[in-house]
Amino acid sequence: MSSIIVRVKQKQIAQLIAKGKRLDGRGLHDYREIKVEQGIIERAEGSARVLLGKTEVMAGVKIETGEPFPDTPNEGVLTVNAELVPLASPTFEPGPPDENSIELARVVDRGVRESKAISTEKLCITPGKKVFVIFVDIYVLNHDGNLIDASALAALAALLNTKMPNYEIEEGEIKIKPGYSALPVRKHPIAVTFAKINDKLVVDPWLEEEQIMDARLTITTDDDGNICAIQKGGSGYFTPKQVFEAAQIAKEKAEEIRKKLGWGKNGEKN
Amino acid sequence: MSQKTEKLIDKKGLRLDGRKSDELRPIKIEVGALSNADGSAYIEQGKNKILAAVYGPRELHPKHMALPDRMVLRCRYHMAPFSVQERKSPAPSRREIELSKVIREAVEPAIFVEYYPRTAIDVFVEVLQADGSTRCTSITAASLALADAGIPMRDLVVACSAGKIEDMIVLDLMDIEDKVGSADVPVAFMPNLGVITLLQMDGILTHEEFEKAVNLAIEGCKKIYTLQKEALRAKYVSVKEVEE
Numbered sequence: 001m002s003s004i005i006v007r008v009k010q011k012q013i014a015q016l017i018a019k020g021k022r023l024d025g026r027g028l029h030d031y032r033e034i035k036v037e038q039g040i041i042e043r044a045e046g047s048a049r050v051l052l053g054k055t056e057v058m059a060g061v062k063i064e065t066g067e068p069f070p071d072t073p074n075e076g077v078l079t080v081n082a083e084l085v086p087l088a089s090p091t092f093e094p095g096p097p098d099e100n101s102i103e104l105a106r107v108v109d110r111g112v113r114e115s116k117a118i119s120t121e122k123l124c125i126t127p128g129k130k131v132f133v134i135f136v137d138i139y140v141l142n143h144d145g146n147l148i149d150a151s152a153l154a155a156l157a158a159l160l161n162t163k164m165p166n167y168e169i170e171e172g173e174i175k176i177k178p179g180y181s182a183l184p185v186r187k188h189p190i191a192v193t194f195a196k197i198n199d200k201l202v203v204d205p206w207l208e209e210e211q212i213m214d215a216r217l218t219i220t221t222d223d224d225g226n227i228c229a230i231q232k233g234g235s236g237y238f239t240p241k242q243v244f245e246a247a248q249i250a251k252e253k254a255e256e257i258r259k260k261l262g263w264g265k266n267g268e269k270n
Numbered sequence: 271m272s273q274k275t276e277k278l279i280d281k282k283g284l285r286l287d288g289r290k291s292d293e294l295r296p297i298k299i300e301v302g303a304l305s306n307a308d309g310s311a312y313i314e315q316g317k318n319k320i321l322a323a324v325y326g327p328r329e330l331h332p333k334h335m336a337l338p339d340r341m342v343l344r345c346r347y348h349m350a351p352f353s354v355q356e357r358k359s360p361a362p363s364r365r366e367i368e369l370s371k372v373i374r375e376a377v378e379p380a381i382f383v384e385y386y387p388r389t390a391i392d393v394f395v396e397v398l399q400a401d402g403s404t405r406c407t408s409i410t411a412a413s414l415a416l417a418d419a420g421i422p423m424r425d426l427v428v429a430c431s432a433g434k435i436e437d438m439i440v441l442d443l444m445d446i447e448d449k450v451g452s453a454d455v456p457v458a459f460m461p462n463l464g465v466i467t468l469l470q471m472d473g474i475l476t477h478e479e480f481e482k483a484v485n486l487a488i489e490g491c492k493k494i495y496t497l498q499k500e501a502l503r504a505k506y507v508s509v510k511e512v513e514e
Contacts, residue, residue, distance in 0.1 A: 099371045114472045230471035235378035237465035
């Protein structure tokens, strides 16, 4: 970390950004290459692997039945968990989830939940008693920065890939029937993360940019361009102007990603 | 649930507790509420009752966590089991762990962390009663406790929420407005520097509504900032009067 080469490189990254350039040749608002692969784990109801440059995140969906929350008796339950697996980075250690993995899971959760991406009202079996519980488990496999955007993409890709077993209700008990149907997903929330370096906003920071950033801002927007979740991180600050500018860029970037991956309006999936 | 049918805004445009859309809840602040802590503050904002205490700068344990060029700021946001309708388990929840992190990152930009290398400052926030926007009220209290502890700061950090209920952008959400409303935007602000140190959002807002909510929250922050300074003066300027 403190080796002289790292410091020289960090200084160069910061100086380039001040001039509107980045060390890896990207523009300030460019994403690294995004690759999405779905249905890679047969045992899971839904799964996906996302590569964002060298950052690699996998997400798996498992479906169980359980009790609904008392304030939403007619709706299924969504649970998002994230694991920063030790093999992904020298800085990840085994043990219970730390604040970073909890924050990661909660930011992804907020995007999916607040955009109402999943039609949870269609996941009710017996109102107030039994509903489907959707577990989304995010598995970070290689950490090269911007885990939030990669994880949000992986979670959404896995949900879009999720098949629910067909069932019928006999005397309050569910009976599994042959065949599958797709999990009802109606929105495609996309998280766009900014790092503030040298008072400039850069999109999709890689690891070495994250190490020198002053603050981080994630803005998640839905298919209609509405904002559905925001999270500021890091011990720096943003001016209100920077925040509003970021919101505008986030909307454009999210639309670009949806288009590229064929999700939403331009690639109807219904 | 019966909550869903309840109107959050009446015909006159007033909210359930009689507030206008851009009105704060009544706020009461006491600086130095605890004698053991190096700095402390107690705040009531509506039904929110929150205590913040600061210990440090002090030696950091475990020692290998210490940083050679700056202090380590630690923060714990915790809710008392009796602070909400249904008893909350005293074990830290995932929500509390996330809030501890964002509160720390909201107050840290105000502190000259490089003044105390190899030390730690602990900020403890206890929510005694919760009624919505507790993270904001906690930040307002925590920065006062830091100031009370004599920690050199660039500015006080002050926080306030705005949100959307029934198509209206309103200031300082209380619990029911947060639950039933359609969006919540907590903002922490340093008024002297004009910068945002905490920003979160959940719900659905258009870009215009979002800008309006952030600007409204900042206006709210500025009003609370005046009360923060008054509370500090009440402790440090009125000392002589007490001695008489």
